[in-house]
Amino acid sequence: MTLPTSTLFEAIATLLEGLPEGAISPLAEAIAPIPAGSWPALHTTATQVLAAPHYREQVGAFITTWQTQAPTVPPASVALALQAAGTAVSRQRRVQTVEVVWTGPASGQPLRRTAQVLQGLIDEAQQDLLIIAFAVYDIPEIGIALRRAAQRGIVLRLIIESPHARAGNIAYDSLVALGPQVAAHATIYQWPLAQRPRDNDGRHGSLHVKCAIADGQTMLISSANLTRYALSLNMELGLLLRGGRHPHDVQAHIEALIARGILTQIEAMV
Structure with a gap:
């Protein structure tokens, strides 16, 4: 009893x-x-x-x-x-755990798949989500998870690169891939071309980070972009960190770049 x-x-x-x-x-x-x-x-x-x-x-x-x-x-x-x-x-x-995350052919090792881990991280968020991605397209299941987060009132910040970024503007195909509800709820940032280092030939750097952080406590770092190929067809490798100082430190670093104007907010136009 x-x-x-x-x-x-x-x-x-x-x-x-x-x-x-x-x-x-x-x-x-x-x-x-x-x-x-x-x-x-x-x-x-x-x-x-x-x-x-x-x-x-x-x-x-x-x-x-x-x-x-x-x-x-x-x-x-x-x-x-x-x-x-x-x-x-x-x-x-505060005790950190590290888990290997994989996309690609199975080997018999008990490795969780990238899409599964990313959806879980989004659904576990209680306060805020910070997502950084180089490429975003054709990922309806991630868009659905982000819409659920928006409906829960999660503070959602997206930092998105685009291969079409030029003259300080970012292409909006990435936001279209996530859906208008996500774009309307999220605060969206870019790395303006004027803020990027250039080599002697004038070529600028790229925002090549692939990272998601929930509540400053859980962080997924992966080679995978937010694309159908990366989440289902490619070979991709990453780490899921729970607890410890690293998720908080990375989030604080990104927030400092925003405060210094290196990453700037843009309006969602989808």
Whole structure:
């Protein structure tokens, strides 16, 4: 027989899996002073801590489970449990894991495919996504995953190269490939030609990075462009990094390039 507090512990674990790390402490601080049994106040106060409807629904479901399965546990105790569990989760997330990601012929080695990993990273994002790509076209499944992210209220930033970029402009075929909903929701950046180094013959550098970062915590680095060939036909190799400092450091580096005007925002015209 499952004890009520065991059900509550499971509900706390489920909540922590779904909420952004930075929301746990404010949530705990908000509910701690509320008197025991004040369920309407708990529902109102707890859900107001988070702005996104998706997160509010998760918190509301947690309060309902608490009320029905362990109503004698006071808010101060639940707040303490949230803080303790949140600290443990934060430490675990800081431990970095590295996974090899592959596209190409199978060899019998248990390597996950690039498209599968990228879709998973997009769907796991709780707050923001940063995606950098040299080429983007003919990838409906990635466009669908990005649309789901947009519907969840994820902050979406795309830095896209184009082989047709010239005179400081970027071709919009890449954005068309992702769909108008993604282009409308995303903040889109380019590396202007005026900001690129040139050799003695006047040839400029290219934005050749292929990278996706979720919440500054999970990062996919791959040789694969966001194209049908790269995600299904080519031989491509990459690494998925979870936790540790590298996802955060790369995201901070890109954000610094944006702040310095090396990467500039453009309007989506699709």
